[in-house]
Amino acid sequence: MDAHRPDKPIRNAPGLTVLVAAYNEADALPLLQPRLAAVLDDLARDGLASRVLYVDDGSRDATWSVLQSMADADPRVAVLRLSRNFGKEAALTAGLDHVGDDAVLILDADGQDPPELIPEFVARWREGFDDVHGTRLAREGETWLKRATAHAFYRVIGRLSRTPVPADTGDFRLLSPRAVAALRQLRERNRFMKGLFGWVGFRQVSVPYHRAPRAAGTSKFNFWKLWNFAIEGITGFSTAPLRVATYVGLVTALLAFLYAAWIIVKAVAWGDPVAGWPTMMAVILFLGGVQLIALGTIGEYLGRLYEEAKQRPLYLVDAWRPATGVSSAQA
Numbered sequence: 001m002d003a004h005r006p007d008k009p010i011r012n013a014p015g016l017t018v019l020v021a022a023y024n025e026a027d028a029l030p031l032l033q034p035r036l037a038a039v040l041d042d043l044a045r046d047g048l049a050s051r052v053l054y055v056d057d058g059s060r061d062a063t064w065s066v067l068q069s070m071a072d073a074d075p076r077v078a079v080l081r082l083s084r085n086f087g088k089e090a091a092l093t094a095g096l097d098h099v100g101d102d103a104v105l106i107l108d109a110d111g112q113d114p115p116e117l118i119p120e121f122v123a124r125w126r127e128g129f130d131d132v133h134g135t136r137l138a139r140e141g142e143t144w145l146k147r148a149t150a151h152a153f154y155r156v157i158g159r160l161s162r163t164p165v166p167a168d169t170g171d172f173r174l175l176s177p178r179a180v181a182a183l184r185q186l187r188e189r190n191r192f193m194k195g196l197f198g199w200v201g202f203r204q205v206s207v208p209y210h211r212a213p214r215a216a217g218t219s220k221f222n223f224w225k226l227w228n229f230a231i232e233g234i235t236g237f238s239t240a241p242l243r244v245a246t247y248v249g250l251v252t253a254l255l256a257f258l259y260a261a262w263i264i265v266k267a268v269a270w271g272d273p274v275a276g277w278p279t280m281m282a283v284i285l286f287l288g289g290v291q292l293i294a295l296g297t298i299g300e301y302l303g304r305l306y307e308e309a310k311q312r313p314l315y316l317v318d319a320w321r322p323a324t325g326v327s328s329a330q331a
């Protein structure tokens with residue numbers, strides 16, 4: 001009903017901002033921007049005002065000047081530069097803080113998430129979904145080791161986390177304005193975005209897609225980074241490791257008790273000839289190892305608590321240049 005009232009101009013309808021975090025992507029961005037521009041044109045024909053926001057995550061290559069000239073050429077392009085490399089999750093957070101009341105579509109700069117799918121995401125959003133996420137059917141151009149570890153990671157986090165973390169789903173997703181507003185309230189330092197999206201809830205739907213190989217440049221994530229990312233995700237969304245430590249402790253204590261009983265029985269029945277140096281060493285080393293693992297687990301959580309307690313900002317902005325125009329139906 002409301003939509004037909006002349007005093008409700010269409011401009012007040014939420015627009016769409018495509019959010020791209022870019023770190024050393026000078027080679028990939030010129031390939032992505034024309035594809036995105038074409039999609040924005042299509043969306044405009046459908047009456048959806050849309051823009052692009054590129055966040056330069058402290059790149060050390062020509063990314064920033066490439067972005068500047070893209071913003072010069074197209075008024076729909078907004079650019080934000082962080083003071084240094086804060087990591088993809090912080091860059092996305094910075095972007096989300098700068099999109100106003102728009103819906104947001106998050107896209108990788110390397111062309112692995114096809115921009116041509118955006119209209120499909122928008123269609124699901126218009127059906128009333130708040131979180132439309134792309135689920136990868138195939139991962140081309142990635143080694144089997146990366147595929148296998150990614151697979152294992154999603155299974156582990158899926159079981160441990162109390163809020164859903166859909167498998168094989170990255171950051172390629174569309175968030176409705178209210179989902180973006182909700183996400184903005186989560187200011188934790190441990191920014192495991194995939195988990196945060198799930199925590200927000202609302203109506204979610206997945207769109208299967210084929211993940212293309214990188215268009216240019218190299219992956220910014222090596223195995224060590226991914227491993228830390230996985231620990232971040234697990235500790236941020238589950239306290240199960242702490243409970244595992246408790247159970248390991250309980251089981252060890254039970255075994256120790258049984259073994260102690262056996263030693264006493266043996267000493268009483270057959271005397272105590274003071275042997276058993278190997279068993280003693282084995283037990284000491286085993287207990288030491290178990291204790292160190294439990295301490296390390298506690299330390300992981302304690303360290304995160306420390307990070308939170310400092311309450312530092314999640315990112316610092318170096319430069320911000322908003323879009324001067326949107327692609328609207330009239331344009």
Ligand code: UDP
Pocket residue numbers: 020021022023024025057085086087088089091107108109110112218219220221
């Ligand atoms: N990225 C970022 N900051 C970083 C690392 C990566 O903004 O510190 C961006 C990167 O430019 C790309 C996206 O995050 O747009 C995904 O990175 P990449 O393609 O290297 O990851 P992969 O697809 O290999 O997991």
Ligand code: MG
Pocket residue numbers: 108110112214219
């Ligand atoms: Mg990539």
